[in-house]
Amino acid sequence: MESSVATWRSFEGLVCDILEANNFDVRTNSVRGDPGFDLLADFGGERWAIEVKYYRTMRAQPTLIDAAAARLAHNGLTAQAQKGMLIVSCFLPVKLREALEQKFSITFVDQVDLRNWCVTSPDLAAKLDALLESNPSEPQAIHPARYNPIGDSKPLRGLAPQVRDTHGTELCEELKKIKKGKTSWAKYEKVCEKILKYLFPNDLHGWHAQMRTDDGLNRYDYVCRVRPTTEFWKFVIDHLDSRYVLFEFKNYTGEIKQGQILTTEKYLLERGLRRMAIIMTRVGADSHAVAMTQGAMREQGKLMLIVNDEKVCQMLHMKERGEDPTDCLFEIADNFLLTLPR
CATH class of the missing domain: 3.40.1350 (Trna Endonuclease; Chain: A, domain 1)
Incomplete structure (x- = not known):
């Protein structure tokens, strides 16, 4: 449906604006589809492979995020990116985020992190809350999160061979x-x-x-x-x-x-x-x-x-x-x- 396309595309576009407001040089990945990822970006002298996932459900669904992370880690290395980032519209509990980053050696950014990245741009924050139909005063929205997730980012590394879900x-x-x-x-x-x-x-x-x-x-x-x-x-x-x-x-x-x-x-x-x-x-x-x-x-x-x-x-x-x-x-x-x- 056209409305479905518009929702995830609007989220992806807003994420690009938020990244650029935080000094990422963003461009759309020319290799679309499978294998592929959404964005390539330069930051701090390093190339980042970035995948953006929009979920209507705010609670993290680990199996879906795990599948998306595995694809990004593999595709990022194939594209010779130094770092990888998976941006999701849901909330990632601290323990789940730590386990995922340890497993995949990529950076995970959730709704809380995106809102923190909008701290100097009220207009972007308002657009984010409107798109996600969220209230920034809700307990989840003010849950403690790292102000700058990329500060702890690790280089992409090869993963143990995995059976790809086909x-x-x-x-x-x-x-x-x-x-x-x-x-x-x-x-x-x-x-x-x-x-x-x-x-x-x-x-x-x-x-x-x-x-x-x-x-x-x-x-x-x-x-x-x-x-x-x-x-x-x-x-x-x-x-x-x-x-x-x-x-x-x-x-x-x-x-x-x-x-x-x-x-x-x-x-x-x-x-x-x-x-x-x-x-x-x-x-x-x-x-x-x-x-x-x-x-x-x-x-x-x-x-x-x-x-x-x-x-x-x-x-x-x-x-x-x-x-x-x-x-x-x-x-x-x-x-x-x-x-x-x-």
């Missing part, structure tokens, strides 16, 4: 190879299950398969219990009053229609604390189906998000890069609700 790419390719239509329905369901368990290992529990008969086929959907580990799942619990989420797998050759939406809606139960469904489909939904999802939300408070192959693969690649795939779901839901007609 599982997301492999699952994306496996998904794309599945033929659309009835003959491949069971295979599609199995791959979708593997994808969901890779993307959300700590977020969803109690996987329960339900057999149902639609279109003359025996099919399965899944109901999972939600844990409030990220901003998206907190939103589902707190604002939708849904402790459970329904996953539907629709391997249709074309766009799904309003009949398929109506079928899914019947499985959402207000008193069963099941008010949300994520519908995985190959090529999305037609306008009538979208209108029906809007009506279900407007009239009954039931949220149904339609996620096609493109979005699924986007989340898989995000997970590989150390980004939070639930941020993609948050943006899909945010866009759906912002554009909900009367």
Whole structure:
């Protein structure tokens, strides 16, 4: 979604401004994508490889940060940088930061450090707080942090050989190879299950398969219990009053229609604390189906998000890069609700 692009890009642009205000000579890395990192910068006669990660969830997610740090350490050495820096929008507890810096020999900068770097620039501080929707008077924001993290920075060094996570790419390719239509329905369901368990290992529990008969086929959907580990799942619990989420797998050759939406809606139960469904489909939904999802939300408070192959693969690649795939779901839901007609 365009809003998703704008959020991380705005954060990256603001980080560049903050770095330049602190005497870094910053330029965009010409080697984008994989392998790569976001920025190259010169400071104190040394070249820095810098990766910027925007997370909606303010609590640090160690597995994602670990994956991002491993990629940066490797890519920085490949680019012959002397130092590495991973800048994250979340809060890094002191012990976690120390453990990560010891492991990767790169500098970690979190939201607190960025705010401290803005001490002489109230305008940049205000932009940072607005972008992160944070309050500088909150306890986390005034948690003691090093004023100048780069003062303790260490040279990049080679890491022990690590098995690079390519599982997301492999699952994306496996998904794309599945033929659309009835003959491949069971295979599609199995791959979708593997994808969901890779993307959300700590977020969803109690996987329960339900057999149902639609279109003359025996099919399965899944109901999972939600844990409030990220901003998206907190939103589902707190604002939708849904402790459970329904996953539907629709391997249709074309766009799904309003009949398929109506079928899914019947499985959402207000008193069963099941008010949300994520519908995985190959090529999305037609306008009538979208209108029906809007009506279900407007009239009954039931949220149904339609996620096609493109979005699924986007989340898989995000997970590989150390980004939070639930941020993609948050943006899909945010866009759906912002554009909900009367």
